[in-house]
Each structure stands twice: as C-alpha cells, then as structure tokens.
Amino acid sequence: MDKLTIALPKGRLFDPVVEILREAGVVNRELDDDSRKLILEDEQLEIDFLLSKAVDVHTYVEHGVADLGVVGKDVLLEAGASVYEVLDLELGSCRLVVAIPEEAGITSLEELPSTGRVATKYVNVAQEFFDQQGIQTEIVKLNGSIEMAPLVGLSDMIVDISSTGRTLRENNLIEIAEIARSSARLITNRVSYKTQHQRIKNIIDDVKAVISKQ
Structure with a gap:
C-alpha cells in the first residue's frame, strides 16, 4: 500500500x-x-x-x-x-460579500456607480464578479483589516468573508451583495x-x- x-x-x-x-x-x-x-x-x-x-x-x-x-x-x-x-x-461556514459604508445610502448593486475602488484580499474573485456586473473597479489588495479601507478613504467598498455580519456592523458597513458561500x-x-x-x-x-x- x-x-x-x-x-x-x-x-x-x-x-x-x-x-x-x-x-x-x-x-x-x-x-x-x-x-x-x-x-x-x-x-x-x-x-x-x-x-x-x-x-x-x-x-x-x-x-x-x-x-x-x-x-x-x-x-x-x-x-x-x-x-x-x-x-x-x-x-x-461563511459568505463572500460586497459591503459598503452605511452612510453611502446604497443598499443594492444596482445603485452602485459604474466605477469604484474595492479593497479585498480576494482580488481575482472580486475582479470577476464586478466584471460580470459591468462595474469598472480598481482593486486594492489588502491582507488584513479589510473593513478599515472605506473608513480611511482607501476604498469605496470591500469584498470579504462574513460569518455573522458583526464585524461589518461594528464598522458601519452594510452588505449589498453575496458573491459566494464558503x-x-x-x-x-x-x-x-x-x-x-x-x-x-x-x-x-x-x-x-x-x-x-x-
């Protein structure tokens, strides 16, 4: 054997x-x-x-x-x-999601501008997803504390994994789309x-x- x-x-x-x-x-x-x-x-x-x-x-x-x-x-x-x-x-179990600052007043993908900057460690997943949506994005690769990026003006939104949504809520981010389940x-x-x-x-x-x- x-x-x-x-x-x-x-x-x-x-x-x-x-x-x-x-x-x-x-x-x-x-x-x-x-x-x-x-x-x-x-x-x-x-x-x-x-x-x-x-x-x-x-x-x-x-x-x-x-x-x-x-x-x-x-x-x-x-x-x-x-x-x-x-x-x-x-x-x-968790989900790969798109999240955006609550103050942006956007609640769905359809409301997003045609261009935007996205912070994520899932560069390929994010690029493919937004390409499919016809949204032109600049991807900023980060390896940790992704939620900080919109707070400091580094990005308009993030793509990250979420289990309970608690971390998003604590950083005043709201989920506007699910990309995949993991x-x-x-x-x-x-x-x-x-x-x-x-x-x-x-x-x-x-x-x-x-x-x-x-």
Missing part, C-alpha cells in the same frame, strides 16, 4: 477537521498544530500529515506534494486551483485520485458517513 499524504490547515479549522478525520478512522495518532514538526507520520495507517497554512493547502495538493487536503471554498475560488473538490465538510472542502490531487482511487474513495466515503451523522 502506497503512503498517502494529507495536508491539514493550521488554525481555527484544525481541531474540528482532525476530529472528523479521527471519527472516520483516518487519524490514529495525536495531532497538534502547535507542533514544531510540520510533517507528522502515522506508520500504522501509512499516512503522513502535512501541517500547512490554510492558504497553502491547495498548492501542496495541486502540485502532488499532498494527495488530499482541507481548504476553504473561498481560497479555492480565489486561487482557481486545479484540484478535485470531493466533499463539503460543512465546517467554517465552507471547508476536502480536495484531492487529480493524479492521486486516479492512481490511488480506491483508497481515496474509501476515505471520502468514511468522512461522508461521519458528516451525515452530525
């Missing part, structure tokens, strides 16, 4: 993802995302776990360093990664899915069975 490598996202999704994999019989050892080791081996199950920043998981899977991985749909949309998305783990997805390398199809399919089925019970 060939060894499998699974890339796991460090951070808030790590523990719930590991718990699902443990119930599915895929994890049979202690895994800690605070570990100094970035590759943890399970010799009994012949699986290596690669601990990665969430935004890098798809890269390891796409390039065949990992056979399977867990990544947010928002990251997949932005990256346009060439991987197979095989299962929604129904964790970390949650953690199980992905697989395209070649691995063919060369180790049965083993990967068994993992998918076992994980799916765990999720259906929740």
Whole structure:
C-alpha cells in the first residue's frame, strides 16, 4: 500500500477537521498544530500529515506534494486551483460579500456607480464578479483589516468573508451583495485520485458517513 499524504490547515479549522478525520478512522495518532514538526507520520495507517497554512493547502495538493487536503471554498475560488473538490465538510461556514459604508445610502448593486475602488484580499474573485456586473473597479489588495479601507478613504467598498455580519456592523458597513458561500472542502490531487482511487474513495466515503451523522 502506497503512503498517502494529507495536508491539514493550521488554525481555527484544525481541531474540528482532525476530529472528523479521527471519527472516520483516518487519524490514529495525536495531532497538534502547535507542533514544531510540520510533517507528522502515522506508520500504522501509512499516512503522513502535512501541517500547512490554510492558504497553502491547495498548492501542496495541486502540485502532488499532498494527495488530499482541507481548504476553504473561498481560497479555492480565489486561487482557481486545479484540484478535485470531493466533499463539503460543512465546517467554517461563511459568505463572500460586497459591503459598503452605511452612510453611502446604497443598499443594492444596482445603485452602485459604474466605477469604484474595492479593497479585498480576494482580488481575482472580486475582479470577476464586478466584471460580470459591468462595474469598472480598481482593486486594492489588502491582507488584513479589510473593513478599515472605506473608513480611511482607501476604498469605496470591500469584498470579504462574513460569518455573522458583526464585524461589518461594528464598522458601519452594510452588505449589498453575496458573491459566494464558503465552507471547508476536502480536495484531492487529480493524479492521486486516479492512481490511488480506491483508497481515496474509501476515505471520502468514511468522512461522508461521519458528516451525515452530525
């Protein structure tokens, strides 16, 4: 049996993802995302776990360093990664939205001017969305505190993820459009899915069975 490598996202999704994999019989050892080791081996199950920043998981899977991985749909949309998305783990649910300062008095996309400046870390997703709407935008890439951009005059609006809307409200921003819904997805390398199809399919089925019970 060939060894499998699974890339796991460090951070808030790590523990719930590991718990699902443990119930599915895929994890049979202690895994800690605070570990100094970035590759943890399970010799009994012949699986290596690669601990990665969430935004890098798809890269390891796409390039065949990992056979399977867990990544947010928002990251997949932005990256346009060439991987197979095989299962929604129904964790970390959020939405990619367009939000604008409440004081602008705009409540829908139709009311937006034909041009505008957008702050976001989802550059590709935002560009494609506004192109489809026929709105000419200048995209300003930010990696954190996106909500600050309209407050300091850096942008007219933002594209960001929102779970409860609380952060938007606290910064006097209102949502005017939903671009996509996101949650953690199980992905697989395209070649691995063919060369180790049965083993990967068994993992998918076992994980799916765990999720259906929740």
